[in-house]
Amino acid sequence: MEGEPLRVIATAAALKLIAELRAEHGPxxxxxxxxxxxxxxxxxxxxxxxxxSSSDVLLGDIGESPFYISTRYFEYWKHTQMIVDVVPGFGxxxxxEGPEGLTFITRSRVFTDAEIRELRETDxx
Amino acid sequence: xxxALKRIKAIRQASPLxxxxxxxxxxxxxxxDKIMSYLDLGRQEGAELxxxxxxxxxxxxxxxGFYIQPxxxxxxxxxxxxxxxxxxxxxxxxxxxxxxxxxxLANDTLYGLGAGIWTRDLNRAYRFGRNIxxxxxxxxxxxxxxxxxxFGGYKQSGIGRENHLMMLDHYQQTKCQLVSYGIKxxxxx
Numbered sequence: 480m481e482g483e484p485l486r487v488i489a490t491a492a493a494l495k496l497i498a499e500l501r502a503e504h505g506p507x508x509x510x511x512x513x514x515x516x517x518x519x520x521x522x523x524x525x526x527x528x529x530x531x532s533s534s535d536v537l538l539g540d541i542g543e544s545p546f547y548i549s550t551r552y553f554e555y556w557k558h559t560q561m562i563v564d565v566v567p568g569f570g571x572x573x574x575x576e577g578p579e580g581l582t583f584i585t586r587s588r589v590f591t592d593a594e595i596r597e598l599r600e601t602d603x604x
Numbered sequence: 605x606x607x608a609l610k611r612i613k614a615i616r617q618a619s620p621l622x623x624x625x626x627x628x629x630x631x632x633x634x635x636x637d638k639i640m641s642y643l644d645l646g647r648q649e650g651a652e653l654x655x656x657x658x659x660x661x662x663x664x665x666x667x668x669g670f671y672i673q674p675x676x677x678x679x680x681x682x683x684x685x686x687x688x689x690x691x692x693x694x695x696x697x698x699x700x701x702x703x704x705x706x707x708x709l710a711n712d713t714l715y716g717l718g719a720g721i722w723t724r725d726l727n728r729a730y731r732f733g734r735n736i737x738x739x740x741x742x743x744x745x746x747x748x749x750x751x752x753x754x755f756g757g758y759k760q761s762g763i764g765r766e767n768h769l770m771m772l773d774h775y776q777q778t779k780c781q782l783v784s785y786g787i788k789x790x791x792x793x
Contacts, residue, residue, distance in 0.1 A: 568637075584641065587641065
Protein backbone atom coordinates (compact mmCIF):
# COMPACT_ATOMS: atom_id res chain seq x y z
CA MET A 480 0.00 0.00 0.00
CA GLU A 481 1.31 3.44 -0.97
CA GLY A 482 1.69 6.25 1.54
CA GLU A 483 0.14 9.73 1.26
CA PRO A 484 -0.54 11.41 -1.03
CA LEU A 485 -2.33 8.70 -2.97
CA ARG A 486 -2.14 9.03 -6.76
CA VAL A 487 -5.58 7.49 -7.22
CA ILE A 488 -8.57 7.37 -4.87
CA ALA A 489 -12.24 6.47 -5.24
CA THR A 490 -15.42 8.04 -3.90
CA ALA A 491 -17.80 6.07 -1.66
CA ALA A 492 -20.16 5.56 -4.64
CA ALA A 493 -17.30 4.19 -6.75
CA LEU A 494 -16.16 1.86 -3.96
CA LYS A 495 -19.70 0.52 -3.63
CA LEU A 496 -19.92 -0.18 -7.38
CA ILE A 497 -16.47 -1.83 -7.38
CA ALA A 498 -17.60 -4.12 -4.53
CA GLU A 499 -20.71 -5.05 -6.52
CA LEU A 500 -18.71 -5.74 -9.67
CA ARG A 501 -16.24 -7.86 -7.71
CA ALA A 502 -19.11 -9.86 -6.22
CA GLU A 503 -20.46 -10.51 -9.69
CA HIS A 504 -17.29 -10.91 -11.78
CA GLY A 505 -14.51 -11.71 -9.33
CA PRO A 506 -11.32 -9.61 -9.03
CA UNK A 507 -11.17 -6.60 -11.35
CA UNK A 508 -8.52 -4.24 -12.72
CA UNK A 509 -8.74 -0.60 -13.83
CA UNK A 510 -7.00 1.09 -16.72
CA UNK A 511 -7.22 4.82 -17.38
CA UNK A 512 -7.79 5.13 -21.11
CA UNK A 513 -6.71 8.21 -22.96
CA UNK A 514 -7.62 9.43 -26.36
CA UNK A 515 -10.56 10.15 -28.44
CA UNK A 516 -14.35 9.77 -28.37
CA UNK A 517 -15.33 7.70 -25.33
CA UNK A 518 -11.77 7.90 -24.01
CA UNK A 519 -10.25 9.59 -21.00
CA UNK A 520 -12.33 7.16 -18.93
CA UNK A 521 -11.37 4.62 -16.29
CA UNK A 522 -12.02 1.19 -17.79
CA UNK A 523 -12.84 -1.75 -15.51
CA UNK A 524 -12.12 -5.34 -16.61
CA UNK A 525 -11.98 -8.80 -15.05
CA UNK A 526 -8.45 -9.09 -13.64
CA UNK A 527 -7.32 -11.78 -16.08
CA UNK A 528 -8.73 -10.07 -19.19
CA UNK A 529 -6.39 -7.10 -19.37
CA UNK A 530 -2.91 -7.73 -20.65
CA UNK A 531 -0.58 -5.12 -19.22
CA SER A 532 2.55 -3.98 -20.97
CA SER A 533 5.88 -3.10 -19.42
CA SER A 534 5.09 0.57 -20.15
CA ASP A 535 2.05 0.70 -17.84
CA VAL A 536 2.30 2.31 -14.42
CA LEU A 537 0.49 1.04 -11.31
CA LEU A 538 -0.91 4.15 -9.64
CA GLY A 539 -2.42 2.40 -6.66
CA ASP A 540 -5.45 0.37 -5.60
CA ILE A 541 -9.10 1.37 -5.34
CA GLY A 542 -11.51 -1.03 -3.66
CA GLU A 543 -8.72 -3.64 -3.56
CA SER A 544 -8.37 -3.39 -7.34
CA PRO A 545 -5.20 -2.24 -9.12
CA PHE A 546 -5.39 0.96 -11.18
CA TYR A 547 -3.00 1.41 -14.13
CA ILE A 548 -2.20 4.12 -16.68
CA SER A 549 0.29 4.05 -19.55
CA THR A 550 3.66 5.74 -18.97
CA ARG A 551 3.15 8.20 -21.79
CA TYR A 552 -0.18 9.44 -20.39
CA PHE A 553 1.22 9.45 -16.90
CA GLU A 554 3.85 12.00 -17.98
CA TYR A 555 1.07 14.49 -18.68
CA TRP A 556 -1.24 13.46 -15.82
CA LYS A 557 1.17 13.07 -12.94
CA HIS A 558 0.66 16.48 -11.34
CA THR A 559 -2.92 15.48 -10.57
CA GLN A 560 -4.57 13.03 -8.22
CA MET A 561 -7.18 10.87 -9.92
CA ILE A 562 -10.51 10.59 -8.14
CA VAL A 563 -12.65 7.78 -9.51
CA ASP A 564 -16.36 8.50 -9.19
CA VAL A 565 -19.59 7.12 -10.62
CA VAL A 566 -22.29 8.85 -12.67
CA PRO A 567 -25.37 7.58 -14.53
CA GLY A 568 -24.41 6.69 -18.09
CA PHE A 569 -23.66 4.02 -20.67
CA GLY A 570 -20.13 3.12 -19.68
CA UNK A 571 -17.12 3.33 -21.95
CA UNK A 572 -16.46 0.56 -24.42
CA UNK A 573 -16.26 -2.83 -22.76
CA UNK A 574 -15.97 -1.54 -19.22
CA UNK A 575 -17.71 -3.95 -16.83
CA GLU A 576 -20.14 -1.45 -15.28
CA GLY A 577 -21.90 -0.73 -18.60
CA PRO A 578 -24.99 -2.89 -18.02
CA GLU A 579 -25.52 -1.36 -14.56
CA GLY A 580 -26.57 1.97 -16.11
CA LEU A 581 -23.66 3.60 -14.34
CA THR A 582 -20.25 4.62 -15.51
CA PHE A 583 -16.96 5.36 -13.82
CA ILE A 584 -15.55 8.84 -14.36
CA THR A 585 -12.16 10.26 -13.44
CA ARG A 586 -12.19 13.59 -11.69
CA SER A 587 -8.89 15.26 -10.93
CA ARG A 588 -7.25 17.35 -8.27
CA VAL A 589 -3.98 19.21 -8.77
CA PHE A 590 -1.47 18.18 -6.09
CA THR A 591 -0.24 20.89 -3.76
CA ASP A 592 3.46 21.84 -3.84
CA ALA A 593 3.99 19.95 -0.58
CA GLU A 594 2.40 16.83 -2.04
CA ILE A 595 4.52 17.11 -5.20
CA ARG A 596 7.64 17.25 -3.00
CA GLU A 597 6.45 14.19 -1.08
CA LEU A 598 5.78 12.30 -4.33
CA ARG A 599 9.22 13.24 -5.69
CA GLU A 600 10.97 12.20 -2.49
CA THR A 601 9.29 8.82 -2.59
CA ASP A 602 10.10 8.48 -6.30
CA UNK A 603 6.45 8.28 -7.39
CA UNK A 604 6.48 11.01 -10.03
CA UNK B 605 -8.21 37.52 -29.21
CA UNK B 606 -10.67 40.26 -28.30
CA UNK B 607 -12.39 39.84 -31.66
CA ALA B 608 -12.50 36.04 -31.27
CA LEU B 609 -14.03 36.37 -27.81
CA LYS B 610 -16.65 38.74 -29.19
CA ARG B 611 -17.64 36.09 -31.72
CA ILE B 612 -17.77 33.41 -29.04
CA LYS B 613 -20.04 35.66 -27.00
CA ALA B 614 -22.42 35.83 -29.98
CA ILE B 615 -22.85 32.03 -30.14
CA ARG B 616 -26.53 31.20 -29.79
CA GLN B 617 -27.07 28.28 -27.43
CA ALA B 618 -30.60 26.86 -27.55
CA SER B 619 -32.65 23.82 -28.47
CA PRO B 620 -30.82 21.67 -31.02
CA LEU B 621 -34.08 21.43 -33.00
CA UNK B 622 -34.08 25.14 -33.88
CA UNK B 623 -32.33 26.05 -37.11
CA UNK B 624 -30.84 29.21 -35.63
CA UNK B 625 -29.15 27.29 -32.81
CA UNK B 626 -25.36 27.22 -33.04
CA UNK B 627 -24.68 24.98 -30.07
CA UNK B 628 -27.02 22.55 -28.34
CA UNK B 629 -26.63 20.21 -25.39
CA UNK B 630 -24.19 17.40 -24.65
CA UNK B 631 -25.44 13.96 -25.69
CA UNK B 632 -25.25 12.33 -22.24
CA UNK B 633 -24.90 13.01 -18.54
CA UNK B 634 -21.63 11.13 -18.68
CA UNK B 635 -20.16 13.52 -21.27
CA UNK B 636 -21.58 16.52 -19.42
CA ASP B 637 -19.90 15.37 -16.21
CA LYS B 638 -16.62 14.69 -18.00
CA ILE B 639 -16.54 18.19 -19.48
CA MET B 640 -17.46 19.74 -16.12
CA SER B 641 -14.56 17.83 -14.53
CA TYR B 642 -12.20 19.41 -17.07
CA LEU B 643 -13.58 22.90 -16.39
CA ASP B 644 -12.77 22.27 -12.74
CA LEU B 645 -9.30 20.92 -13.61
CA GLY B 646 -8.52 23.95 -15.84
CA ARG B 647 -9.12 26.30 -12.94
CA GLN B 648 -7.04 24.13 -10.60
CA GLU B 649 -4.19 24.05 -13.11
CA GLY B 650 -4.18 27.85 -13.11
CA ALA B 651 -5.53 28.52 -16.59
CA GLU B 652 -7.09 31.94 -17.12
CA LEU B 653 -10.79 31.77 -17.93
CA UNK B 654 -11.62 34.10 -20.84
CA UNK B 655 -15.19 32.94 -21.51
CA UNK B 656 -17.82 30.57 -20.11
CA UNK B 657 -16.49 28.00 -17.66
CA UNK B 658 -19.77 26.65 -16.32
CA UNK B 659 -22.95 24.81 -17.18
CA UNK B 660 -25.52 26.95 -19.02
CA UNK B 661 -28.80 27.46 -17.21
CA UNK B 662 -31.66 27.10 -19.67
CA UNK B 663 -35.32 28.02 -19.29
CA UNK B 664 -38.55 26.08 -19.79
CA UNK B 665 -38.36 22.70 -21.55
CA UNK B 666 -34.60 22.92 -21.71
CA UNK B 667 -34.04 23.35 -17.99
CA UNK B 668 -31.97 20.54 -16.56
CA GLY B 669 -30.50 19.80 -20.03
CA PHE B 670 -26.81 19.04 -20.46
CA TYR B 671 -25.87 22.52 -21.67
CA ILE B 672 -22.37 23.92 -21.21
CA GLN B 673 -21.32 27.50 -21.93
CA PRO B 674 -18.81 27.97 -24.76
CA UNK B 675 -15.57 28.17 -22.81
CA UNK B 676 -12.12 29.60 -23.52
CA UNK B 677 -9.09 29.03 -21.32
CA UNK B 678 -5.72 30.71 -21.75
CA UNK B 679 -2.88 28.67 -20.34
CA UNK B 680 0.20 26.52 -20.85
CA UNK B 681 0.45 23.64 -23.30
CA UNK B 682 1.62 21.24 -20.56
CA UNK B 683 -1.69 21.59 -18.72
CA UNK B 684 -3.93 18.53 -18.94
CA UNK B 685 -6.77 20.62 -20.39
CA UNK B 686 -4.46 21.26 -23.38
CA UNK B 687 -3.27 17.69 -23.68
CA UNK B 688 -6.53 15.76 -23.47
CA UNK B 689 -9.47 15.74 -25.83
CA UNK B 690 -12.29 17.29 -23.84
CA UNK B 691 -14.95 16.72 -26.48
CA UNK B 692 -16.99 19.70 -25.41
CA UNK B 693 -17.29 23.41 -26.21
CA UNK B 694 -13.94 24.19 -24.62
CA UNK B 695 -11.08 25.96 -26.39
CA UNK B 696 -7.61 26.14 -24.87
CA UNK B 697 -5.44 28.98 -26.16
CA UNK B 698 -1.75 29.63 -25.72
CA UNK B 699 0.70 32.06 -27.33
CA UNK B 700 4.05 31.84 -29.15
CA UNK B 701 6.63 34.29 -30.47
CA UNK B 702 8.58 32.35 -33.09
CA UNK B 703 7.91 29.67 -35.72
CA UNK B 704 10.14 27.26 -33.81
CA UNK B 705 8.13 27.77 -30.65
CA UNK B 706 4.85 27.29 -32.53
CA UNK B 707 6.09 24.04 -34.04
CA UNK B 708 7.29 22.75 -30.69
CA LEU B 709 3.85 23.47 -29.18
CA ALA B 710 2.08 21.80 -32.09
CA ASN B 711 4.11 18.62 -31.72
CA ASP B 712 4.12 18.43 -27.92
CA THR B 713 1.19 16.04 -27.80
CA LEU B 714 0.62 12.29 -27.72
CA TYR B 715 -1.75 12.61 -30.65
CA GLY B 716 -1.57 13.59 -34.30
CA LEU B 717 -4.81 13.18 -36.22
CA GLY B 718 -5.57 16.71 -37.38
CA ALA B 719 -3.83 20.07 -37.08
CA GLY B 720 -4.49 23.50 -38.52
CA ILE B 721 -2.42 26.43 -39.65
CA TRP B 722 -3.52 29.86 -40.80
CA THR B 723 -1.04 32.05 -42.66
CA ARG B 724 -0.75 34.22 -45.77
CA ASP B 725 2.84 33.08 -46.21
CA LEU B 726 2.73 29.91 -48.32
CA ASN B 727 6.37 29.15 -47.67
CA ARG B 728 5.60 29.03 -43.97
CA ALA B 729 2.41 27.01 -44.60
CA TYR B 730 4.46 24.43 -46.51
CA ARG B 731 7.12 24.14 -43.81
CA PHE B 732 4.53 23.70 -41.06
CA GLY B 733 2.60 21.20 -43.15
CA ARG B 734 5.76 19.13 -43.52
CA ASN B 735 6.87 19.44 -39.90
CA ILE B 736 3.67 19.09 -37.88
CA UNK B 737 3.34 15.43 -36.88
CA UNK B 738 -0.31 15.02 -37.83
CA UNK B 739 -2.03 12.98 -40.52
CA UNK B 740 -3.90 15.99 -41.83
CA UNK B 741 -2.77 19.61 -41.64
CA UNK B 742 -5.65 21.89 -42.59
CA UNK B 743 -4.12 24.96 -44.16
CA UNK B 744 -6.16 28.15 -44.20
CA UNK B 745 -9.23 26.01 -43.53
CA UNK B 746 -10.31 23.70 -40.73
CA UNK B 747 -12.39 20.61 -40.10
CA UNK B 748 -13.10 19.76 -43.74
CA UNK B 749 -13.52 16.07 -44.57
CA UNK B 750 -13.67 15.46 -48.30
CA UNK B 751 -14.09 11.71 -48.94
CA UNK B 752 -11.16 11.54 -51.36
CA UNK B 753 -8.61 12.99 -48.93
CA UNK B 754 -6.47 10.48 -47.00
CA PHE B 755 -7.32 10.49 -43.30
CA GLY B 756 -5.56 8.99 -40.29
CA GLY B 757 -3.17 9.84 -37.52
CA TYR B 758 0.40 9.89 -36.31
CA LYS B 759 1.52 8.73 -32.86
CA GLN B 760 -1.33 7.66 -30.52
CA SER B 761 -3.92 8.71 -33.11
CA GLY B 762 -3.64 5.48 -35.03
CA ILE B 763 -1.97 3.46 -37.72
CA GLY B 764 -2.64 3.66 -41.44
CA ARG B 765 -5.00 5.83 -43.46
CA GLU B 766 -8.59 5.72 -44.67
CA ASN B 767 -10.21 7.21 -47.77
CA HIS B 768 -8.34 8.41 -50.89
CA LEU B 769 -7.85 6.39 -54.09
CA MET B 770 -4.81 4.70 -52.51
CA MET B 771 -7.05 2.94 -50.01
CA LEU B 772 -8.95 1.09 -52.73
CA ASP B 773 -5.82 -1.05 -52.94
CA HIS B 774 -6.84 -2.57 -49.61
CA TYR B 775 -9.84 -4.15 -51.34
CA GLN B 776 -7.81 -5.69 -54.19
CA GLN B 777 -5.74 -8.86 -54.36
CA THR B 778 -2.29 -8.52 -55.78
CA LYS B 779 -1.83 -11.51 -58.06
CA CYS B 780 1.56 -12.83 -59.13
CA GLN B 781 1.53 -15.35 -61.96
CA LEU B 782 5.13 -16.43 -62.30
CA VAL B 783 5.88 -17.92 -65.75
CA SER B 784 9.05 -19.62 -66.93
CA TYR B 785 9.92 -19.08 -70.59
CA GLY B 786 12.84 -21.50 -70.45
CA ILE B 787 12.88 -24.18 -73.17
CA LYS B 788 14.93 -26.68 -71.17
CA UNK B 789 13.47 -29.08 -68.60
CA UNK B 790 13.52 -27.65 -65.04
CA UNK B 791 15.39 -30.36 -63.19
CA UNK B 792 13.13 -32.42 -60.93
CA UNK B 793 9.90 -30.88 -62.25
